[in-house]
Amino acid sequence: MKVGITIAALSVAGIFAIGLIIFGAINTVSSVSMQNKARTHSFETAQTSSTATAQTDGSDSNTYSSRFGYGMMSGGYDMMGGADYSYGNQASVTESTVLNDMSIARHNSQVDEKTNTITYLGSSVKLVIEGSPEQADDKFVIDGLVNPKLIITKGADVTTEFVNEDADMPHAFEITNAAPPYGYMSMMDGGVYPGSVLRTLPKASNGHYAMATTTFQASQPGTFYYICQYPGHAQKGMYGKLIIK
Ligand SMILES: [Cu+2]
Secondary structure, eight states: OHHHHHHHHHHHHHHHHHHHHHHHHHHHHHHHHSOOOOOOOOHHHHHOOOOGGGGGSSHHHHHHHHHHTOSGGGSGGGGTTOOOOOOOEEEEEOHHHHHHHHHHHGGGEEEETTTTEEEEOSSEEEEEEEESOTTSTTSEEETTEESOEEEEOTTOEEEEEEEEOOSSOOEEEEEESOOSSOOSSGGGSSOBOTTOOEEEEOOOBTTBEEEEEEEEEOOSOEEEEEEOOSTTTTTTTOEEEEEEO
């Protein structure tokens, strides 16, 4: 009798899990066809840290998916690695939002063009990262520097804002402890920094950029790298160094 109850309980749990998976798939597909909604971004939303469940919580993912006709492709290789995937909030922005956010980020950063290094001061850091903008194809650009070395104070709260400005290619962002050179499947190359992963963003469309934000604490000191974990991109040089000290 006890065994019967256990089996029954496991069956119910199993059916529930399958239901969740089906619901997730339907939700993703249906969000693609949902209506576009205008959406503005503010620093307040960037401040919110989030979890993978953000994908199913309504307007963010719906707007995002409908504008870019994207959704089902996002899981796949991003899920591999078993790391702490927060994915972050997602939105669609234009150049003016990016420029505005960059000026906020600049408040406590020192840019050294000579050494291609940006040092962030203080315990609250905002990173605004352009993915493959026009002037630097398949590279990251931060504060005008291409793949710069970043220095962040240990313990700082870091808001990461990643914008894909590439009209031809999806891009992603994560911080890893794996040093270059990277393989084709760079997301398999090493452990990632907790809370730092932003999923692959679709290519830009008519001046609208997909943007993802997340926050993490720079709790572990050391030398890390930020990479585009889209297959082949880190291998081709889409990465930079991050030092937390
Ligand atoms: Cu990329």
